[in-house]
Amino acid sequence: MDEHMNSTNYIIRVQKYDYAPKSHGENHDQLGLPSHTDKNMVTILYQNEVNGLEIQTKTGQWIAPNSRPSPNSFVVMIGESLHAWTNGRLHPPHHRVIMAGDEARYSIGLFSIPKPGYIIKTPEEMVDEEKHPLLFKPYEYFGFLDFQIKAGVIATPVSLKAYCGA
Numbered sequence: 102m103d104e105h106m107n108s109t110n111y112i113i114r115v116q117k118y119d120y121a122p123k124s125h126g127e128n129h130d131q132l133g134l135p136s137h138t139d140k141n142m143v144t145i146l147y148q149n150e151v152n153g154l155e156i157q158t159k160t161g162q163w164i165a166p167n168s169r170p171s172p173n174s175f176v177v178m179i180g181e182s183l184h185a186w187t188n189g190r191l192h193p194p195h196h197r198v199i200m201a202g203d204e205a206r207y208s209i210g211l212f213s214i215p216k217p218g219y220i221i222k223t224p225e226e227m228v229d230e231e232k233h234p235l236l237f238k239p240y241e242y243f244g245f246l247d248f249q250i251k252a253g254v255i256a257t258p259v260s261l262k263a264y265c266g267a
């Protein structure tokens with residue numbers, strides 16, 4: 102617990118997605134946010150009643166986790182840092198935002214982010230040579246972000262494996 106408190110920062114971000122006017126033609130579906138995985142530890146998302154978030158399943162299908170958004174529901178998503186810490190046991194899903202309606206969408210995201218200088222190191226308990234060999238070498242979160250930014254982040258996503266694969 103102490104290690105978690107000492108190693109983590111939190112960011113809250115409020116995001117607005119404008120709707121795609123129907124004048125854009127019959128097919129006015131619009132990409133609000135391109136497909137990506139979150140790089141942080143855990144993301145908790147809350148949205149207004151306007152849908153748009155889609156999550157890709159392990160078999161490649163896009164699903165709407167909040168097909169009937171309620172004021173009491175949150176989406177909790179694993180980021181790549183927790184994927185690495187758990188040695189691949191927890192899956193960081195690709196997700197995107199599609200704007201299909203005629204109302205603006207607002208979302209609030211709470212992102213837990215490793216502090217600068219904190220080394221993400223898979224605990225020994227998560228590694229077993231036969232079934233769960235080590236996937237990632239220890240790395241610093243902002244080192245990985247810099248590596249991503251230099252590569253163009255969304256245009257040319259660079260996997261964590263390419264950065265620090267074991």
Ligand SMILES: O=C(O)CCC(=O)C(=O)O
Nearest residue numbers: 116139146154198208210
């Ligand atoms: O607005 C949303 O629901 C998703 C936001 C998101 O994926 C992000 O900020 O990384």
Ligand SMILES: [Fe+2]
Nearest residue numbers: 137138139196
């Ligand atoms: Fe995201």
